[in-house]
Amino acid sequence: MIEIILMLSLGFLALSMMATIFRLVIGPTTPDRVQALDILGINLISAVAILSVLLKTHAFMEVILLIGILSFIGTIAFARFMERGVVIERRRHK
Amino acid sequence: MSLLHLAIISPFLLAILVPIAYKLFRQIHTGWFVLPLPILLFSYFISYLSITSDQQSVTESFSWIPALGIDFTAKVDGLGLLFALLITGIGSLVVLYSIYYLDKNKEKLNTFYVYLLLFMGAMLGVVLSDNLIVLYTFWEFTSFSSFLLIGYWYHREKSRYGAQKSMIITVFGGLSMLGGIILLYLMTGTFSISEIIAGSDEIFSHSLFVPALLCFLLGAFTKSAQFPFHIWLPDAMEAPTPVSAYLHSATMVKAGIYLVARMSPVFAEHSLWLWLIAGFGITTLFWGSFSAVKQTDLKAILAFSTVSQLGMIMSLLGIGAAALHFETVEDSYFTVATTAAVFHLINHATFKGSLFMVAGIVDHETGTRDIRKLGGLMNFMPITFTLAIIGTFSMAGLPPFNGFLSKEMFFTGMVRVLEMDIFNLDTWGLLFPVFAWVASVFTFIYSMVLVFRTFTGKFQPEQLEKKPHEAPFGMLISPIILASLVIIIGFFPNIISNTLISPAQAAIMPVEGYKYDTHIYFWHGFTPELFMTLGVITLGVLLFISLPKWRRVYDLFPEKLALNRFYDSGLSGIQRGAYRFTKWYMNGSIRNYLVYIFTFFIITLLSVLFMKDAFKFDASNVSAIRFSEIVLALVIGVGSITILFVKSRLTSIILLGAVGYTVALFFVIFRAPDLALTQLVIETISVALFLLCFYHLPQIKDEERMPFKATNAVISIGVGLVVTLIAFSAYSNKSPNSIAQYYIENTYEKAAGKNMVNVILVDFRGFDTMFEITVLAIAALGIFGMIKLRLGGGKKNENK
Numbered sequence: 072m073i074e075i076i077l078m079l080s081l082g083f084l085a086l087s088m089m090a091t092i093f094r095l096v097i098g099p100t101t102p103d104r105v106q107a108l109d110i111l112g113i114n115l116i117s118a119v120a121i122l123s124v125l126l127k128t129h130a131f132m133e134v135i136l137l138i139g140i141l142s143f144i145g146t147i148a149f150a151r152f153m154e155r156g157v158v159i160e161r162r163r164h165k
Numbered sequence: 166m167s168l169l170h171l172a173i174i175s176p177f178l179l180a181i182l183v184p185i186a187y188k189l190f191r192q193i194h195t196g197w198f199v200l201p202l203p204i205l206l207f208s209y210f211i212s213y214l215s216i217t218s219d220q221q222s223v224t225e226s227f228s229w230i231p232a233l234g235i236d237f238t239a240k241v242d243g244l245g246l247l248f249a250l251l252i253t254g255i256g257s258l259v260v261l262y263s264i265y266y267l268d269k270n271k272e273k274l275n276t277f278y279v280y281l282l283l284f285m286g287a288m289l290g291v292v293l294s295d296n297l298i299v300l301y302t303f304w305e306f307t308s309f310s311s312f313l314l315i316g317y318w319y320h321r322e323k324s325r326y327g328a329q330k331s332m333i334i335t336v337f338g339g340l341s342m343l344g345g346i347i348l349l350y351l352m353t354g355t356f357s358i359s360e361i362i363a364g365s366d367e368i369f370s371h372s373l374f375v376p377a378l379l380c381f382l383l384g385a386f387t388k389s390a391q392f393p394f395h396i397w398l399p400d401a402m403e404a405p406t407p408v409s410a411y412l413h414s415a416t417m418v419k420a421g422i423y424l425v426a427r428m429s430p431v432f433a434e435h436s437l438w439l440w441l442i443a444g445f446g447i448t449t450l451f452w453g454s455f456s457a458v459k460q461t462d463l464k465a466i467l468a469f470s471t472v473s474q475l476g477m478i479m480s481l482l483g484i485g486a487a488a489l490h491f492e493t494v495e496d497s498y499f500t501v502a503t504t505a506a507v508f509h510l511i512n513h514a515t516f517k518g519s520l521f522m523v524a525g526i527v528d529h530e531t532g533t534r535d536i537r538k539l540g541g542l543m544n545f546m547p548i549t550f551t552l553a554i555i556g557t558f559s560m561a562g563l564p565p566f567n568g569f570l571s572k573e574m575f576f577t578g579m580v581r582v583l584e585m586d587i588f589n590l591d592t593w594g595l596l597f598p599v600f601a602w603v604a605s606v607f608t609f610i611y612s613m614v615l616v617f618r619t620f621t622g623k624f625q626p627e628q629l630e631k632k633p634h635e636a637p638f639g640m641l642i643s644p645i646i647l648a649s650l651v652i653i654i655g656f657f658p659n660i661i662s663n664t665l666i667s668p669a670q671a672a673i674m675p676v677e678g679y680k681y682d683t684h685i686y687f688w689h690g691f692t693p694e695l696f697m698t699l700g701v702i703t704l705g706v707l708l709f710i711s712l713p714k715w716r717r718v719y720d721l722f723p724e725k726l727a728l729n730r731f732y733d734s735g736l737s738g739i740q741r742g743a744y745r746f747t748k749w750y751m752n753g754s755i756r757n758y759l760v761y762i763f764t765f766f767i768i769t770l771l772s773v774l775f776m777k778d779a780f781k782f783d784a785s786n787v788s789a790i791r792f793s794e795i796v797l798a799l800v801i802g803v804g805s806i807t808i809l810f811v812k813s814r815l816t817s818i819i820l821l822g823a824v825g826y827t828v829a830l831f832f833v834i835f836r837a838p839d840l841a842l843t844q845l846v847i848e849t850i851s852v853a854l855f856l857l858c859f860y861h862l863p864q865i866k867d868e869e870r871m872p873f874k875a876t877n878a879v880i881s882i883g884v885g886l887v888v889t890l891i892a893f894s895a896y897s898n899k900s901p902n903s904i905a906q907y908y909i910e911n912t913y914e915k916a917a918g919k920n921m922v923n924v925i926l927v928d929f930r931g932f933d934t935m936f937e938i939t940v941l942a943i944a945a946l947g948i949f950g951m952i953k954l955r956l957g958g959g960k961k962n963e964n965k
Binding site: 096 | 792793804811815820823829838841845
């Protein structure tokens, strides 16, 4: 029973990811795409979690954490880039 | 190492000492230090005469590379000794002559004598080696030292041109000879000439026999300036005259003759050998003597005359080979040709050496070698004139000089061709004596031009740079000795007949238990040869007198047909062609190179796949496909294909990131947590780096989609297809055995770890990891270096 539910949620996640990728490809503006990428990351987290349950392993817990961090850092970096043109600012106090 | 080996390499050893002597004793002409060696060697080789006169030989072996069958085996037999005596004898005379010819203050004598000694040693090595590889080594040494000697006055353009030309042609022949040597080795399994000759009957029907024969002949013809490779010899006349006298008349150009004579016992059974040598020899003889008449430079006349005389010796060797081909040697019907060849070889070395020295004296004392400016020197230089008379009359084949005897024998040999009983010789064989006779007429004419245009006629002091006078006595010694030899051999030919000629013949045509016995007579009776000589003299005199009237015949031959033009345009044509070809395919565009690489990849792999019938599709090992895999594959597929078609670069970077993350997801569902972790981090960093690059790209106004190119599409589809096909075939052929089981069993047992991937990375196969770390370190240092190190105009591109 639980397996069917898990598969079903995985299927929904897949649909969601397809939709996100559609936005990623079509997305009229760059922020649209960045947003899509962020959603994709979160979808990935859920997908990996469900997969871990399905595969009956806890080897992928680190992956979940890592995606969370990376997705966050990536989105922030993109945001900074679009706003200021650079990701890491140089200090010029001289 | 025996004394004989020491004798061969002694010139090389002395060559090391010459520069030291030159620096230490500036007051003494360096030539005096060199002179004793050839004299010593000459007397040493004289001592072998008693052995070779019995038609025996001496072999001394010295191990060099025994594992490859290459030993420095020195063998002294009749032929080798004859050449060794020529080399050391004329070598001594040339060194003596050069002492007076070259000024010790104006010329760089150290280099001159080093080159000359290198050449002398190399030449001795060529004629006394019994091992073909050693012979080849010395052979190339002669080409190389000849190159250095021709370019001795390297500041002159023409010297450099002549040196380069002779190098290209002789090394071309030398390499082809090396090919012949290797073919012979493949047939016989030995490099030793004696052993090859002993087993020559077996290789006669071998399929490599004819290629080996042709390779050897090419080597011999280029070295001995045979038609059409004779073109380097006239240009080699830019060398100092002692060099021309030594290398380009007496020794090096006879290395090809030596090779033909030496290899005769191996190849002469085959009719191709006989006809090629005789045919090319007679052509060279005719063309050389014909061309010599039109030259106006003394040394050019002598150069073409050398070409023609070498052709004559070559053709005689060819006809002499008929003795081995058609009959037994004992009948000695055709062997007279070989006798004549050896005899003329000696004669030519004597008179041509002296003539070159005479030309050198004339040049030295008047400042020119142009016969149009010379004339009437007889009264100023009586001794030189006498020497010239002796040399040229011998060259023309007049009695009582030695040239007369060898020319008579030459005619005898040529007339006997008529009686060779093969393919319709009633017509073709007749060409040999006719060509020989016509060429002799021309020989007579240019000989007369040489002596009478220079020494008689009108004296033109206004044309000369110096006031002419007789040469110093030291310069005259060498030509006087050579001219005396011309006369002595002319009057008493039999002093060399059984000491030098017969042993040489025994080496050229060895017959078990047969001893050659040569006798040379002045008077044969009223034979066709005598009438031919009389005809040569009569017609020659008439043509010489009327030369100004028919000289214009030479204008009929346009410059364009000359072989030199062919060589020059061929050489520059090759250069231009190679340049154009390189420019055509190396056009600097990376896209083009990638097209070559990928096309090659597709063609080779596909053709191998189909030729070997290697394509195989076997689904029995394939596991079931899950729904999640299909979805992920679709995501990756759509993402990758979209990258190709999007307009904006930023979009393609983001898409690439998406693809990378999906790959990480693949790692998840294929149960590779470590890979997934790494893939995620690395993908993020790469995307960030791509964005960095993107930001620094120059502003492009309208970002356009990548233009579509049909070749690109075809090639990329082809590559994908090929790789897919190979992957299918490889998987279908996969061996069921894997070493994975070992790791599964031993990860904890032996390596104390539970994470198998990590244990493999740092324990079972830690070396790979170490060098991957190195790669990362190098990459990091490289990036740091590229950013920090700005040499030269880097400032301009500094960021704002």
